Amino acid sequence: MKAVILAGGSGTRLFPLSRKKFPKQFLNLGDSESLFQKTVKRNLKALKDINDVIIITNNDYQFHVKNQLKDIFNNKLNLILEPVGRNTAPAIALAIKYAFEKLGVGENEILFVSPSDHLISPDDKFAEYIKEAEKLAKKGYIVTFGVNPTKPETGYGYIEAGDLAENAYKVKQFHEKPNLKTAQKYLMAGNYYWNSGMFAFSIETILEEFKKFVPEIYEKIENSSFEEVIKDFENMPDISIDYAVMEKTDKAVVLPLNIIWSDVGSWDSVYDVLDKDENQNVKIGNIIDIDTKNSLIMGEDRLIATIGVDSLMVIETSDAIVVAKKGQGQQIKNLVSLLKNNSQTKELTEFHKTVYRPWGSYTELEKGERYRIKKIVVNPGEQLSLQLHYHRSEHWIVVKGTAKVVLGDEKGNLKEFFIHENESTYVPKSTKHRLINPGKIPLELIEVQVGEYVEEDDIIRFNDKYKRV
CATH class of the missing domain: 3.90.550.10 (Spore Coat Polysaccharide Biosynthesis Protein SpsA; Chain A)
Incomplete structure (x- = not known):
């Protein structure tokens, strides 16, 4: 079978x-x-x-x-x-x-x-x-x-x-x-x-x-x-x-x-199958509840405090909070439809703040009109594509692990070098570059993007291990 x-x-x-x-x-x-x-x-x-x-x-x-x-x-x-x-x-x-x-x-x-x-x-x-x-x-x-x-x-x-x-x-x-x-x-x-x-x-x-x-x-x-x-x-x-x-x-x-x-x-189904405390509450995350009963409370990043509530569902992530009355979990599909039809919130239905890639993941920490700050995690032995960006430069600061960097020079030749914890490097606009984790532990770094356009589609790939060219 x-x-x-x-x-x-x-x-x-x-x-x-x-x-x-x-x-x-x-x-x-x-x-x-x-x-x-x-x-x-x-x-x-x-x-x-x-x-x-x-x-x-x-x-x-x-x-x-x-x-x-x-x-x-x-x-x-x-x-x-x-x-x-x-x-x-x-x-x-x-x-x-x-x-x-x-x-x-x-x-x-x-x-x-x-x-x-x-x-x-x-x-x-x-x-x-x-x-x-x-x-x-x-x-x-x-x-x-x-x-x-x-x-x-x-x-x-x-x-x-x-x-x-x-x-x-x-x-x-x-x-x-x-x-x-x-x-x-x-x-x-x-x-x-x-x-x-x-x-x-x-x-x-x-x-x-x-x-x-x-x-x-x-x-x-x-x-x-x-x-x-x-x-x-x-x-x-x-x-x-x-x-x-x-x-x-x-x-x-x-x-x-x-x-x-x-x-x-639905979230009602989640409540039904998970373990409950003596007040019939499901609590996951950093939760403080006072006079709270029959509720589902799930937190990801922040403290959630509830006082005097009954039959409530509270779900928190780094970029959204949903509060609903128990029994109304099927209404989530209507909420998602509303978000999809709004250009300012459509992306929320597609991605979390943390986005997974074949090489690891990145988490958006902050974004402004001309800048974007990410935490990047590259799994051992993995690598990003050889790429360039026309509208932004990037600054990489290694927090953990060792990074092997491939970077183009003014003549277009590619050079390789290593940066370690608490070291950094700069990637100018329109410059070919690649980030590699040659080590045995996850590589963690902070990436600061600066430019007139800092969206994900400003990327030209030349070579990619995962066939995304």
Whole structure:
């Protein structure tokens, strides 16, 4: 069995913590591990080897994936980069093609497909459910995992179960997210389950259903190599596996999960799954609470003090604070839409103050009309591109580590030299330069940019280790 982990989603439902360029799956929610890392480790409990994990993401997120998994995978990462997002059905088809050509599997291979941004526990019990789903999939079923509902939730889709089939139930019908009255009816009926978005099937079975219901996907992977499918991926239909296959097939069964599960799709969901104190508060960060109850308070940089509040959600980052009444977490999508439609706030939905790059990260400390100050961290052995800027000069001051600097002279020749802690160098406008960390520890430096234009698009790359030229 192979596990296919979908890690390309770009949702901002947990703004201001999640942004388009740093989405939910890579967040740590009061823990030392991200949701993505938890997903990989959880799946490994049901698999034989790390080489049985296939991860699908995109170019923007590949370095998040690699950095978060470097201690697990080393150089054995099965990573597929989608050139464009085309929803879950094309992503699964691409994983099948990869498994055929790169891993040498046959059509009897079982695939377990899961998102990368869910919270599930306990891991051992979930591994048992995966093994049970594998047995069902070997018998020709397409298994979807349904979570036993604990409340009339309006934020999830539902699966209506029919007759018993082995240790699962035939899927009678899929239902979209209901209103409260309908959700209450589902809860009372007893045969409705939350749709977890996880599946298990044999490659042979899912290909038969692709051929029957979405021949435009089947033909592309049947008649092309993996590289050709990647090249033509933008012409794949934009359709989910639910719409493409699950709602049409007669082979679908739902396996009920009696465990803790959440798609962590809102701040209300975050509150529900995290540990609470004696006043039913979730507190993460530097928090002082007085007469505060039933609240979620998360801080990143600053002290947050609450007095006499009840059922409140406060989320603080270095560049934004969101305050909401509990139960209104779904309104975050409306907030993000407002921010996106305003040119002065649009960037907030894209990036944090800290922006991750393949070589490390930078954090904006301050920005003015003609200047910008950053803290730059370059990981050991990594390097920035050979580049120049037409509109700004840069001054680098090393705080920690050793920097190898490549700098052009007046004749255009490149020279190399080293600067160490508490040393600095100057990069004039229109001068080729490169920053390298040759050491064993992260290189940290302060960069002061000065010029008539200090935005990120004033960059000309000549050579780049990460193929961004």
